[in-house]
Amino acid sequence: MDSAGGLVSDLTQHAGDPVLVVNAGSSSLKYELLAAGDGTRMARGAVERIGEDGGAQAEAWHETSRSRHETSDACADHHAAMDIALRAFATHGPRLEQAGLVGVVHRVVHGGDRFVDPVVIDPDVLAAIEALVPLAPLHNPANLDGIRAAQAALPDLTHVAVFDTAFHHTLPAAASTFAVPRPWRQQWGVRRYGFHGPSHAYVARRTAALLGRDPADCKLVVLHLGNGASACAVDGGRSVDTSMGLSPLDGLVMGTRPGWLDPAVAGHLARLAGMSIDEFDHALAHDCGLQGLCGHNDFRAVMDACRDGDPDADLAVEIVVHRLVGVTGAYAATLGRLDAIAFTAGIGEHAADLRAAVLDRLGIFGVELDVAANAAASGETRITTTKSAVAAYVVPTNEAWEMARSALTVLTR
Ligand code: AMP
Numbered sequence: 001m002d003s004a005g006g007l008v009s010d011l012t013q014h015a016g017d018p019v020l021v022v023n024a025g026s027s028s029l030k031y032e033l034l035a036a037g038d039g040t041r042m043a044r045g046a047v048e049r050i051g052e053d054g055g056a057q058a059e060a061w062h063e064t065s066r067s068r069h070e071t072s073d074a075c076a077d078h079h080a081a082m083d084i085a086l087r088a089f090a091t092h093g094p095r096l097e098q099a100g101l102v103g104v105v106h107r108v109v110h111g112g113d114r115f116v117d118p119v120v121i122d123p124d125v126l127a128a129i130e131a132l133v134p135l136a137p138l139h140n141p142a143n144l145d146g147i148r149a150a151q152a153a154l155p156d157l158t159h160v161a162v163f164d165t166a167f168h169h170t171l172p173a174a175a176s177t178f179a180v181p182r183p184w185r186q187q188w189g190v191r192r193y194g195f196h197g198p199s200h201a202y203v204a205r206r207t208a209a210l211l212g213r214d215p216a217d218c219k220l221v222v223l224h225l226g227n228g229a230s231a232c233a234v235d236g237g238r239s240v241d242t243s244m245g246l247s248p249l250d251g252l253v254m255g256t257r258p259g260w261l262d263p264a265v266a267g268h269l270a271r272l273a274g275m276s277i278d279e280f281d282h283a284l285a286h287d288c289g290l291q292g293l294c295g296h297n298d299f300r301a302v303m304d305a306c307r308d309g310d311p312d313a314d315l316a317v318e319i320v321v322h323r324l325v326g327v328t329g330a331y332a333a334t335l336g337r338l339d340a341i342a343f344t345a346g347i348g349e350h351a352a353d354l355r356a357a358v359l360d361r362l363g364i365f366g367v368e369l370d371v372a373a374n375a376a377a378s379g380e381t382r383i384t385t386t387k388s389a390v391a392a393y394v395v396p397t398n399e400a401w402e403m404a405r406s407a408l409t410v411l412t413r
Pocket of ligand 1: 225226227228255297298299300301345346347350351
């Protein structure tokens with residue numbers, strides 16, 4: 001168990017800018033208490049399976065610098081989940097009332113055209129996030145549930161929204177505009193927005209630091225490869241192209257999402273298979289990607305299946321590699337020069353064989369893999385040789401810290 005004295009001293013040490021970062025999904029509420037200034041994590045946890053089985057049993061975990069606690073609890077909604085999280089802080093520490101919190105920071109997936117910076121949440125902002133629900137029907141409602149639950153539980157604190165789309169507001173029109181009729185674009189908001197902003201921003205900054213260069217002078221490709229996956233071309237610290245579009249379904253092959261798809265597929269399946277828009281939407285979110293290709297949405301399971309000789313799993317990995325090579329090459333041309341490629345998130349940080357397959361095929365750009373460094377990579381690691389014309393790195397992402405850091409601009413104003 002935690003000793004209260006030890007935790008208090010941890011908190012005093014980082015009393016600068018402790019913030020609570022909240023990331024609410026449709027059936028989960030993840031949280032992290034950290035010092036926004038230096039990223040020191042004081043606690044983190046999650047409540048999962050919220051509202052499932054009629055709210056009968058959610059699973060929760062809470063981790064401090066010294067211990068980890070797991071519980072099962074009835075949990076019907078995000079308000080109940082927030083109560084579970086606050087109870088965990090009260091029971092296992094650190095005590096939030098002693099933490100000197102400067103605010104609560106919420107991840108919101110879609111900020112549309114309106115939100116390009118972190119913003120203090122007031123009724124007008126809540127209404128605007130609600131108005132953006134049609135652009136992110138799976139994500140923004142859950143984000144709103146999390147905000148409302150946290151505001152009710154911690155009413156005296158300032159709550160800030162940080163948007164996944166915001167980092168990409170610098171996309172040039174040629175990259176953000178779809179070739180569709182004007183009313184689709186002007187009236188219905190049809191364009192490329194991009195997602196995973198905090199991750200791309202954080203990894204791009206760290207990659208510049210690893211290169212020993214000013215971010216303003218770096219041309220980078222960041223490959224965020226997790227359950228959701230997206231690529232980003234970063235020029236001088238600004239996003240200039242990215243693979244996700246109007247929604248997080250576009251671009252790379254993901255756990256259950258297809259990525260790039262001919263738009264004719266929707267009409268084709270409607271006419272031939274009698275598929276409704278709702279069925280199609282559901283399948284795009286849940287049944288495609290690695291899942292659709294080989295029956296596993298988890299990349300570790302896909303690799304196990306490859307080792308067992310499953311040809312469907314082999315093809316799935318080949319498609320993943322094909323797209324990563326294609327997107328990196330295209331972004332290198334867009335950038336006009338490529339200084340480094342950064343791999344991040346669960347697959348990017350851990351799947352050494354996948355990184356090797358991608359980098360081997362990027363030899364045309366003078367990429368030269370350091371086989372041993374890649375195989376042994378742990379934490380921030382350069383995985384190309386010193387002779388390589390383009391550097392490649394593994395850079396573990398830290399979205400919570402990036403969100404906390406960026407929120408400080410409005411919290412300490
Ligand atoms: P994330 O969404 O960033 O948590 O990443 C989840 C994905 O990372 C899943 O597909 C996992 O299978 C994959 N992953 C996690 N650890 C490993 C590993 N050691 N090797 C390969 N893939 C991994």
